[in-house]
Amino acid sequence: xxxxxxxxxxxxxxxxxxxxxxxxxxxxxxxxxxxxxxxxxxxxxxxxxxxxxxxxxxxxxxxxxxxxxxxxxxxx
Amino acid sequence: xxxxxxxxxxxxxxxxxxxxxxxxxxxxxxxxxxxxxxxxxxxxxxxxxxxxxxxxxxxxxxxxxxxxxxxxxxxxxxxxxxxxxxxxxxxxxxxxxxxxxxxxxxxxxxxxxxxxxxxxxxxxxxxxxxxxxxxxxxxxxxxxxxxxxxxxxxxxxxxxxxxxxxxxxxxxxxxxxxxxxxxxxxxxxxxxxxxxxxxxxxxxxxxxxxxxxxxxxxxxxxxxxxxxxxxxxxxxxxxxxxxxxxx
Numbered sequence: 001x002x003x004x005x006x007x008x009x010x011x012x013x014x015x016x017x018x019x020x021x022x023x024x025x026x027x028x029x030x031x032x033x034x035x036x037x038x039x040x041x042x043x044x045x046x047x048x049x050x051x052x053x054x055x056x057x058x059x060x061x062x063x064x065x066x067x068x069x070x071x072x073x074x075x076x
Numbered sequence: 077x078x079x080x081x082x083x084x085x086x087x088x089x090x091x092x093x094x095x096x097x098x099x100x101x102x103x104x105x106x107x108x109x110x111x112x113x114x115x116x117x118x119x120x121x122x123x124x125x126x127x128x129x130x131x132x133x134x135x136x137x138x139x140x141x142x143x144x145x146x147x148x149x150x151x152x153x154x155x156x157x158x159x160x161x162x163x164x165x166x167x168x169x170x171x172x173x174x175x176x177x178x179x180x181x182x183x184x185x186x187x188x189x190x191x192x193x194x195x196x197x198x199x200x201x202x203x204x205x206x207x208x209x210x211x212x213x214x215x216x217x218x219x220x221x222x223x224x225x226x227x228x229x230x231x232x233x234x235x236x237x238x239x240x241x242x243x244x245x246x247x248x249x250x251x252x253x254x255x256x257x258x259x260x261x262x263x264x265x266x267x268x269x270x271x272x273x274x275x276x277x278x279x280x281x282x283x284x285x286x287x288x289x290x291x292x293x294x295x296x297x298x299x300x301x302x303x304x305x306x307x308x309x310x311x312x313x314x315x316x317x318x319x320x321x322x323x
Contacts, residue, residue, distance in 0.1 A: 014188045017162065017203070021196040049171050052192040055097075 010048045022054045023073060033058065039073055089245065090257055090270045092217040099166060099215065117293040119146075122210050124289055125241040126150050128301045134158040135205040138231065140194045140224075141165055141212030145174030151208070152183040161187045162204075164194060195220055197227040206237040213277070214242045214269040221272065225281035232304045238283055242274040244290075244298035252295045271295065278302045 010029075018027055020036035020043075027034040033042040034050055040060030044051050054066055063069045126147060131137050131154035142148050142163040151161045165171050168191045178184045192198050194209075195216070207228045216224055228238050246253060253271060275288050275298055283302030291297045 011188065017160075017188065017199065018190070019198050019200055021192060021198040024200070046168065047172065049168060049175070050190045050192075051168065052190055052198040054196075 010045050010050070014050070018050065018052070021052050022070070039069055041069070087245070089218050089272050092215065092270070118211060121241050121291055121293065121297050121299065122147055124291060125208060125210050125239050125299050126154075128287065128289065128299055129206055129208050129237060129239040131155055131159075131206060136160045136162070136203070137206045137208065138162045138164065138197075138199065138204050139208045139210075140197075140228075141209060141215070142174055142189075143170055145177045147208060147210060148174055148178060148187055148189075149181050149183060152178065152181075152186040155186065157186065159186065162199065163187060163189045164192045164197065165189070166191065166193060194224045194227060197231050199231045201230050202233045204231050204236060205233060206239070207232060208239050210241045211243070211269065213240050213274065214272050218272075221277050222281050225278060225283070229282050229304055234304055234306045236304045237286075238278065238302045238304070239299065240274055240278055240302075241297060241299045243269065243271045243293075244274050244296050245271040246296050250296075274298045275300050 012029060015027055015029060015034070018034070019025065020027060020039065020041060022041060023036055023038040025036050025038035027036055027043070029035075029045075030042075032045045034045060034052075035042050040063075041054060042058040042060070043053075044056065044058070057066075059066070059069060063072070129137075129151075131151050133154070133156040135155050136159060137151050137155060139147055139151060139161065140163075142165050145163070148161055148163050152159075155161055163171075163174065165174070171189050171191050175184065175189055178187050178189075190198065194212070209228075213221060213224060225238075232238065257270060275285060278300045279285050279302070282305070284305055286301045286303055288301075289299040291299065
């Protein structure tokens with residue numbers, strides 16, 4: 001197949017198919033990070049692989065812990 | 077035999093005491109020789125599970141816990157160039173290995189792989205035609221099993237299929253099952269999975285059971301096909317990690 005991607009490439013079309021595992025909000029790509037629309041957790045893309053584990057995500061500015069972020073999120 | 081005879085004759089499913097990060101580290105460590113440990117014994121069950129799932133051209137399919145990616149390759153061939161296969165695994169080393177195997181088969185363009193946790197699937201509601209889990213559900217601790225299955229129900233479209241292959245408990249337990257449970261109980265780091273009541277778990281999570289196949293590696297295995305009922309077009313349980321308050 002001629003449409004093969006390089007092994008360690010992140011396919012940006014994947015963004016439409018993924019959600020933040022914590023808030024289920026869409027994600028946007030910024031460099032090597034996927035940022036959740038709601039809550040602002042930043043999930044790393046390592047060697048082209050999205051790591052969608054809240055425990056491994058970068059917290060948004062001003063938030064000290066994942067528990068604090070969970071408390072701040074609105075009820076659904 | 078003394079050890080076996082002293083085991084409790086319990087019908088209860090054993091707990092999984094290993095933490096998620098320990099499980100992740102374990103599979104990262106063994107990824108390079110995982111196929112040597114599991115491939116021969118699991119291959120007939122994986123093939124039966126794939127036949128039961130019957131992936132069709134153009135479908136969007138998720139495999140949870142894909143390991144080195146044998147089923148991903150088969151699924152990618154079945155869905156063809158118009159379909160899409162997604163894979164989620166807790167171990168980033170497994171993701172890397174599976175990606176290399178898919179690239180070798182020139183199938184990478186049909187498959188999206190991510191590292192994540194099935195207790196909180198990072199996919200939209202009602203977005204998938206089918207979900208496959210082969211020898212993965214029994215790795216989750218007992219309270220997490222319904223959480224994982226309800227997540228599957230959430231991401232499947234109405235009428236969507238779930239196939240789960242798992243080592244299964246039987247009554248009465250045979251000697252092999254007793255030995256297996258004894259090993260899990262005493263050496264949980266060596267044998268991290270344990271037999272569960274897989275058909276019952278799938279049914280109790282809201283799926284309609286369509287078929288169950290019983291096989292044996294050296295302990296009993298059940299392969300269950302369930303479907304999401306048509307009226308359940310939006311099942312949205314709260315993510316487990318948000319705690320009691322929910323959000």
